[in-house]
Structures are given as C-alpha cells and as structure tokens.
Amino acid sequence: MKRKIAALTTAVATVAAMAALAAPAGAQTVVCNEFATPCPASQIQPAGSYVITGDTAGFPGIQFNASGLIEIECSQNTMEAESKATIGNPLAAEFDGTLSGCVHLGNGKLPCTGSMNKPPTTMEGTATGGLMKIGTAAEPLTFTFECGTAPSTYKCVYKMKETLNLDVQGEEAKALFKSMYLAEGAGCSGSSPNLSVRNQSWYGDYISTYSPTGSVVCKTSEEPCDNEANWYGAGTALEAEPKAGTKTKFTNPIYTTECSSSPLVGKLTGSGGKGTAVPVEITSASFTGCSNSTTVTVENLPWKGSLSYSTTSGSGTLFTSAATFKFLRFGITCRYGALANFKVLNNSELVLTSATMTVLTGSSGLCGSAGSPTGTWSGSYNLTAPSPFFLTWI
Secondary structure, eight states, rough: OOOBBBOOOOOOOOOHHHHHHHOTOOEEEEESSOOSOOGGGGGGGOOTTTEEEEEEEEEEEEEETTEEEEEEEEEEEEEEESSSSEEESEEEEEEEEEEEEEEGGTTTTEEEEEEOOEEEEEEEEEEEEHHHEOOOOOSSOOEEEEEEEEEEEEEEEESSSSOEEEBSSSSSSEEEEEEEEEEEEETTTTSOOEEEEEEEEEEEEEEEEEEOOOEESSOOOSSHHHHHHHHTTTTEEEEEEEEEEEOOEEEEEEEEEEEEEEEEEEESSSOEEBBOOOOEEOOOOEEEESSTEEEEOOOOOSSSEEEEOOOOTTTTTEEEEEEEEEEEEEEEEEEEEEEEEEEEEETEEEEEEEEEEEEOTTTOGGOOTTTTTEEEEEEEEEEESSSSSSEOOO
C-alpha cells in the first residue's frame, strides 16, 4: 500500500457546488499517482490502489455532535477507498475505516472503542479533484461505539442519513456537520446528531479524471494501452463461436427459429487509436441447424463495423453495419435487415440481445410491412481470436 503523503480538502458540497465541480463531459474517474486533473496517462493506477484520509497529529480527527455540543470524539481515524477497477464513472471502490482514541465527552470522558462498517463506496473525479462517496441511504456509513468500563458498558450506534461525500482537494480534508441519527443506544444523545471530520491529511493516491481518446485491441491487460507495439493491427483475425449450450435465435411475426451453429469470422481492418474505434469487418457468417424447417441465408457480407471500449457494458461493444438475412420456410420468404450491437463482456464474450430486424422488400406479406420492425435477433458467443484479447482504451 502506498503512503505518499499530500493534502487535499474535503468540504461540504451543496448541489450547486457539486455542479460547479463537475468533471468535463466524457471524463472517467481514475486513481492517479499525482495530484493532477486530468491525470497523465502514465500516472493512472491499476485496480487495487488506495485513496486514504487520516487525521493530522495533535488534532481530534473526528467528532460526533449533538445538541450543539461534542458528544463523542476520536483522536485518530482513517477512511480509505480501494479501487476495484482502473477506470469507471463512477469508479467502484471498497471502503475501510478505523477509529481510535475515542472518548464519550457527553458522559464524563468515558473511553470508547469505535468501529465503522463497510458500506457501498465509489469514487468520482471532478474538475478540481474528486469525491469519495461512502454509503447510501439504504446502506449508510455506520459508526458503532462500545463505551464505559466493564461491567458497566453501553453501546451507541450512529448512522449517516445519506451518502457521506468527501470532497478531496486543497490542503485539508473536512466534512463538517453532516446529518446523522442515533440508531441504537440510550447512553448517547440523539438530539440532532451530526458528524464533523476535520484536520485530515491525504495519503496514498488521488482521485482524478481521464478522458479516453480512443479504443484499441491490446495484446496485454494494461490500462491504458498506450504502447502501440501491443496493439493488434489490420489483418488480425476476429473469430467467435456460439457459447456451449446456446443457440442463435431469430423471431418474426409468424415463427421463431433457433440455429445450433452460427460462427462469425472476420478481421480487424485497422488498429484504432486516438480519436477512433477499431474498424472491423465480418467476412463469414453462417446459420445452420435451424429449427422449424427454416433456411437462413446471409445476403450482404462483409459486414462493416467497429469495436469500441465502454466502461458501462463490460469491455465494450462490437457494432456491425446493416446485416441482411433471407429466411425461407415452407415456401414463404422473409427478408430482414438489422444493425447488430454486440456487447463485449469480460474480454471473452459477445452478447447480442434482441437486435431489431426490419422487414425488407421481397418479403411475404406475412412477415410484416416493408420498413416495419417486426423481428429480433439474439445470440451469445465466445471470442476465439485474437488471443489474448483485451478491448481497452488509450
């Protein structure tokens, strides 16, 4: 775990202030090895990096107030978020926190042992730093105190009323007068309790932003993949086979057919890179072993398309231009066109869910009116080439 000390401010953010700090359009959140927005590509840290606040020596790190007075005070605390991915918007994280040197000032300075739960946590880059967003209304950040000395001990449990936003920028970390409620314990005051975190230093790495400028298919798992020697280029084979136990499915107004074999074969026609997706074309697509006595013919190969990285769909998307099919069953012909937008999942799967197929001229009237969206196309594939395959960003 890194322990590079710097300081950043944490302030109470109103809705207006949050809007003012919004990251640039298209920006993603990253953990950065230096305090810079946006983060230089060379300084982006991998999943498993830590962003940590901790109290400054000689000052009380965290206070729990009630009725305008300090109820419980802890001389030391840490709040840390471990990133679960390299990039995201927001960036998923795992929270951990510690409390020590706690005393119940509202009850004669009795000693307390304090702890925090591990609620859902994310990080979000802003134009001037970032936010550590701890807990939700449904699963709030919770502080539990066991106070007193045996055998006379009691418990006080305070919960946040909403997400605790640590606004990280500047030279201090503060979160002042954030609303809480007393969830358990008669020994502590429940009169308008709130949390104040102050005098916090910043340790480890930083929350920042980065705007991916393009997509590449990389030979290694590095993020970003900014070494062109690791990019697959034009002519690289692109192949996929249906996942075991699955069938490609087509529906239309008069029947459904499922095909047991439907391999896709193609190639990259470029390497992608700055400002662009990775161009591809599918040169072979066959659909055989189809149910309901249906023959499926692909009419317009090759399909032109592109591979694009995405943080919201697993690994990205494979988009193909209009694919044209002819379905023949019992002498009835249906012709359809479809735009396929496959999700690329885990850098190993292609999933197409109910792509809309539009009726083309040359179809029987039973298939629907020309131009009407009356069919669907679904399928799940395993990517078999190239290998290894990492659809990523630069």
